[in-house]
Amino acid sequence: MNFNLSAKGLRIAPSITLEITAKAKAMKDSGIDVISFGAGEPDFNTPENIQQEGIRAIKEGLTRYTPASGIVEFKKAVCEKFKIDNGLEYKPSNIIISNGAKHSIHNALMAILNPGDEVIFAVPYWVSYPELVRLADGVPVYIETKEENDFKFNVDDLNKVLTDKTKAIILNSPSNPTGSIYTEEELRAIAEWAVKNNIFVISDEIYEKLIYDDNKHVCIASFNEDIKRLTILINGMSKSHAMTGWRIGYAAAHEEIIKVMSNIQSHATSNPCSISQYASVVGLTGDQNSVEEMKKHFVERRNYMADTINSIKGLSCRKPQGAFYIMVNFTQLLGKTIKGHAINSSMDFANLLLDEGKVAVVPGIAFGDDKYVRLSYATSMENIKNGLERIKQIVEE
Ligand SMILES: *Cc1c(COP(=O)(O)O)cnc(C)c1O
Numbered sequence: 573m574n575f576n577l578s579a580k581g582l583r584i585a586p587s588i589t590l591e592i593t594a595k596a597k598a599m600k601d602s603g604i605d606v607i608s609f610g611a612g613e614p615d616f617n618t619p620e621n622i623q624q625e626g627i628r629a630i631k632e633g634l635t636r637y638t639p640a641s642g643i644v645e646f647k648k649a650v651c652e653k654f655k656i657d658n659g660l661e662y663k664p665s666n667i668i669i670s671n672g673a674k675h676s677i678h679n680a681l682m683a684i685l686n687p688g689d690e691v692i693f694a695v696p697y698w699v700s701y702p703e704l705v706r707l708a709d710g711v712p713v714y715i716e717t718k719e720e721n722d723f724k725f726n727v728d729d730l731n732k733v734l735t736d737k738t739k740a741i742i743l744n745s746p747s748n749p750t751g752s753i754y755t756e757e758e759l760r761a762i763a764e765w766a767v768k769n770n771i772f773v774i775s776d777e778i779y780e781k782l783i784y785d786d787n788k789h790v791c792i793a794s795f796n797e798d799i800k801r802l803t804i805l806i807n808g809m810s811k812s813h814a815m816t817g818w819r820i821g822y823a824a825a826h827e828e829i830i831k832v833m834s835n836i837q838s839h840a841t842s843n844p845c846s847i848s849q850y851a852s853v854v855g856l857t858g859d860q861n862s863v864e865e866m867k868k869h870f871v872e873r874r875n876y877m878a879d880t881i882n883s884i885k886g887l888s889c890r891k892p893q894g895a896f897y898i899m900v901n902f903t904q905l906l907g908k909t910i911k912g913h914a915i916n917s918s919m920d921f922a923n924l925l926l927d928e929g930k931v932a933v934v935p936g937i938a939f940g941d942d943k944y945v946r947l948s949y950a951t952s953m954e955n956i957k958n959g960l961e962r963i964k965q966i967v968e969e
Pocket residue numbers: 612671672673674675698744747748776778808809810811816819820821
């Protein structure tokens with residue numbers, strides 16, 4: 573080690589998914605036909621009306637600094653969204669626009685945590701939660717969930733890990749990586765628990781628009797004023813409007829919290845991209861047909877993928893209710909050797925699929941659970957059909 577670097581910085585883990593995606597990319601670059609189920613973003617282009625508004629913003633010179641916490645036009649559009657979709661009344665002073673929902677979560681944790689404060693969330697978790705908590709000097713506290721419980725926790729689970737250091741929980745419904753959603757009844761119980769114990773709820777609802785069948789999205793902040801006061805709602809344009817590269821997310825919370833988040837953001841990044849903010853106004857207030865259109869494709873792909881996985885001997889999965897991922901259970905293959913690869917972990921299984929089948933998946937260990945691999949169906953039906961056929965041939969051999 574040549575430098576005396578930040579102990580905190582050095583504790584932040586590199587992305588475990590990087591290793592396998594780097595390998596997949598190297599194979600692709602060398603001309604090998606790799607099918608990737610690794611995508612963490614929609615495979616669709618940003619809808620045309622949003623593109624056009626971005627171009628207009630550039631042409632009209634809307635290319636300067638904006639207020640650090642975002643333009644008021646977009647904050648008003650966000651307030652309107654919360655009113656229509658979630659029955660919530662917020663004012664622009666309750667809203668911050670950030671450089672992606674991830675950045676909103678970062679700001680939220682920075683605003684509420686003191687060193688040693690504990691933040692509870694479910695395993696399997698979204699890859700960034702543990703590191704975002706650590707960056708803010710907090711301590712991640714994990715609740716191991718079970719597949720038969722749809723990878724969800726309840727109040728009993730929360731009580732088991734509650735301490736006088738517990739500051740917040742992170743909810744992610746629909747979930748990445750499991751696709752699970754919490755029902756109204758489950759959320760009401762969690763809300764009651766949070767209010768009783770005075771615990772913040774960071775509710776990451778980035779997949780709100782991607783919910784299938786008869787399931788419906790319920791926003792935990794909508795039950796009453798007490799839980800609304802403790803909730804920091806996180807949402808954004810990336811997943812619903814296929815805008816991952818534009819970097820626009822937002823948060824809604826009590827004014828006092830938003831003020832601290834805004835101050836932090838103002839020194840770290842200033843405003844989110846002006847062009848993206850103007851385009852996002854149209855994204856939220858314009859025609860939503862493209863959102864519905866994308867959803868139709870996701871449903872069709874999910875159905876095909878889940879059914880096919882469950883028809884492959886040695887693999888199984890639940891049909892997820894939202895988002896665009898499937899957690900594939902491969903525990904029946906543990907301890908076996910396939911094509912010379914001993915399968916003792918999710919990394920072993922992912923490497924087998926990549927080396928022998930030219931199929932890239934994300935090992936579950938990236939989400940804290942070594943019994944699964946995650947497949948994304950944010951890719952074409954053709955890729956899904958071919959990729960699953962390759963997996964079947966390897967696994968059933
Ligand atoms: C993609 C994702 C986000 C953040 O997306 P941004 O592009 O930063 O808006 C947040 N939470 C989860 C669970 C995600 O999958």
